[in-house]
Amino acid sequence: MLKIPDHQVAGHKAGVGKLGPLIDDSGRFYKPLQGDERGSNEAAFYTSFSSNTKIPDHITRFFPKFYGTQLVKASDGSGMQPHLVLQDLTFNRVNPSVMDVKIGSRTWAPQVLEDYINKCLKKDRESSSIYLGFRLSGLQVFEDRESGFWKPGKAEVKSLSADEVRLFLKKYVSSNTSSALDSKPDCAFASIVYGGSTGILSQLLELKAWFEDQTIYHFYSCSILMIFEKELALSGKGPCAEIKLVDFAHVFEGKGVIDHNFLGGLCSLIKFISEILTTPEDCAADDLLEDVQKSHIYSENGSV
Amino acid sequence: MLKIPDHQVAGHKAGVGKLGPLIDDSGRFYKPLQGDERGSNEAAFYTSFSSNTKIPDHITRFFPKFYGTQLVKASDGSGMQPHLVLQDLTFNRVNPSVMDVKIGSRTWAPQVLEDYINKCLKKDRESSSIYLGFRLSGLQVFEDRESGFWKPGKAEVKSLSADEVRLFLKKYVSSNTSSALDSKPDCAFASIVYGGSTGILSQLLELKAWFEDQTIYHFYSCSILMIFEKELALSGKGPCAEIKLVDFAHVFEGKGVIDHNFLGGLCSLIKFISEILTTPEDCAADDLLEDVQKSHIYSENGSV
Structure with missing residues (x-):
């Protein structure tokens, strides 16, 4: 028996009379x-x-x-x-936080038809793609078992400014995601989700090194999914974060040239994430993660 | 007394009734x-x-x-x-070989007017910019005192295929530039012009590292000039090669975002040049430079 995925954040969704995965x-x-x-x-x-x-x-x-x-x-x-x-990228994941980032300032391949180019170019200009080299296509951030997920609308996330993207990337790894929408995200999970030798930044850098060299494929309108589990992060059972590339309907042969469009956008995303790690003063107190972990352990032991 | 530059390879040129540098x-x-x-x-x-x-x-x-x-x-x-x-970037240079490479698959800033975007997009698509992330705007390669420079036309160099760009980048550092147009360029100067700790590749990599980080400026329609002197290279008095950025009429504020468009194109150029250095089997014999240097010394001594 097949069923509708629980954790899809972008793309066509299955439903009554609707074709989807x-x-x-x-x-x-x-x-x-x-x-x-x-x-x-x-x-x-x-x-x-x-x-x-x-x-x-x-x-x-x-x-x-x-x-x-x-x-x-x-x-x-x-x-x-x-x-x-x-x-199934979220199989066996419990309450995964997922972010879908469509990479590249240009989502169209040079060899496609004029009409399709114009349609894509319009979307690229109306979204953050042209400015940032990528755009958010969707996300869900797990808050807690009571509130469930924070899942902003598609239209909202596509055309964010640089400052808003920075904020969303911080919220994605914060413990105060939406409970304090107007307050500063605490970036409680930044160091374990983005940072470290197995974290998302390190994975993005591995991907970058490959894109600097590979001339086999050009990936237009392809997304990087970032996935982690807050509860796994809290338990200290890392590595809990991973990236996956998805959506290859617009992949073309590289023919001896690197995919400079994907690479540029990837480097831009890397810069945003690096900054969150290197400027913790822009988030709440550094030692918050420790506090969060402690409070979690306490509550598991029934002492809170 | 001002005069018309000898070694301009791209852009408006001064002349009778013509405004130029x-x-x-x-x-x-x-x-x-x-x-x-x-x-x-x-x-x-x-x-x-x-x-x-x-x-x-x-x-x-x-x-x-x-x-x-x-x-x-x-x-x-x-x-x-x-x-x-x-x-004056070629001041005191004797017979410099110069290549002007306009960087970026997109030569227009997001915030400019629709008409200008359409004009630029057309040029980017008709040239190699969209495919390669850069296009050649002009070049001159010094052959010898008898033949002077090989200086292909503007229109010719702008819309080269990847293979043709590879060939031009090889010709730029070859001793048999146009004397054997249909034969394989020997890449005699590749290792000293492109390679080494002070060569062009090394300089491009320094520039790349800065572009991965800097969010101050976005450079649209800006060129990298590559300059070296064949006769200086032959004399063994390195370093003889340098890169310079020029043409900043379309520079805009970066506002906290890296210039992913310039960076992507720069990485593409770097890949082309790296390949020339790492696959010498695609050029003539490896030891040709030595032969060329010897023959030059011989002729200076009057023994040839």
Whole structure:
């Protein structure tokens, strides 16, 4: 039995009469193949990438595992339809905080049709893509079991200013995400989610080094998902954070040239995250994480 | 007495009835202030940059020195006109080989007017900018005293394919530039011009590190000039190669965001140049430089 994913933050969503991705209970994610060339292009990318021996292991881990394509009952009731079978990236995750960042100031490949370019360029200019080299496509931040998730609307997150993006990236790793919307995010989890040798910044830098060199693929309109679990972070059982690339309907051959568009946007995101780590004075007290961890342990022991 | 520069490879050129830059005999370059906002914008950039104490010395050396603005007799005969007074980058250079590379897949700032964006976007798409993240704006390569310079046309160099750009970057550092147009460039000077601790690649990497961090300026439609002297290279009196940034009529405030557009294009150029250094098998024999140097010494001694 397939069901609608709980933790999708961007893209088409499955529903009554609506075609969208589904998951099973064994960790697989079924993404409907879009009927036009986007579907065939994404399937072609996964097929090429998963069999490409030139991609180093420390890079393939940033991509969802690919299990081929399969006919499954579509979510919109249209009957059996071809789906990409992929790794469910939030399988076994309890209350994951997820952020979808669409990378690149330009979401269109040079070789596509004029009309499509104009449509994308308009979106890129209206969103933060042109200015920042990336835009947020969606996010959910787990607060606590009582309040659940803070999940701002799509339209709201796409056209944030630089200062607002900075704020959202801080809220994503804060313990006071929305309970104190107007107050300063405390960045309580910044050092363990963004920082450290296995944190998100370190993973982004590995990805960057690959993009400085690889000339195989150009990734347009592709997203980096950032995922971590607040409760896992609080328990001290790291590493709890990971990045994954998703959405490859607009991947083209690199033909000997690096993907300077993706790389530029990635470097911009890296700069934003680095700044959060290097200027803790812009967040609440440095030692807050310790306080949060202590209070969590206390409450588990029933002493609070 | 001001005169027309000998080694300009791109941009408006001075001539009878034509407004263009002039030089004097003391190493100064007089660039006419464009009448519209481009002129005032470039003057504002030089004024800001030259007094900005946050720019490290190892970066300011990549920019022309700025001596203010001055009224001088314009080259087009229109009388006294305001000019930017800058360092003449080829002063004291004998037969410099020069390449002008306009950096960035996008030559327009997000905040400019629609018409200007459309004009630039068209040029970016028709040239190699969108594909490669940069385009050649002009070049001259010194061959020898008999043949002088190889100086391909502007129109020719702007819309090169990736393979053609690779070829031009090889020709730029070869001893058989045009004498054997259809044969393989020998890349005789690659290791001393592009390579080494003071070579062009090393300078580009220093610039890259700054662009990964700096959020003060965004440089649209700005060029990197690469300059070296074949005869100096042959004499073994290195370092003979340098890079300089020029053309700041479209520089805007970075406002806390890195210049991902310039950085992406710079990384693409770096990749092209790195490949020339790491795949010498694509050029002629590795030891050719030594042969060239020997033959030069022989001929100086009159023994050939």
